[in-house]
Ligand SMILES: [Zn+2]
């Protein structure tokens with residue numbers, strides 16, 4: 207067994223020096239997110255307290271038709287659990303998911319899906335790093 211470093215310093219360092227080498231490797235719901243660094247062969251394992259998702263509205267409704275009776279209710283993505291959406295992204299197009307933000311002092315990691323333009327905010331309670 208390779209040693210496990212319980213620190214966010216390695217993840218932060220990877221993000222600072224080669225953010226494009228970081229990629230989502232695996233999701234283990236409800237709280238595990240595994241990020242791999244292809245440059246240093248490190249695996250960063252995160253324990254996530256909460257997930258949030260943001261998606262820019264692709265086609266905002268004009269205000270005048272917003273209250274028209276008979277309109278089908280709009281499905282709001284925000285009402286679906288962010289973990290579900292993230293699982294969906296990772297199943298459908300894992301390569302489109304990238305790490306776009308990392309601040310281990312704030313316990314926050316951001317993922318972005320370039321395919322569906324969603325971004326995910328992860329509130330991380332624990333960072334671990336080990337050699338692949
Ligand atoms: Zn690295």
Ligand SMILES: [Zn+2]
Nearest residue numbers: 295319321322
């Ligand atoms: Zn996606």
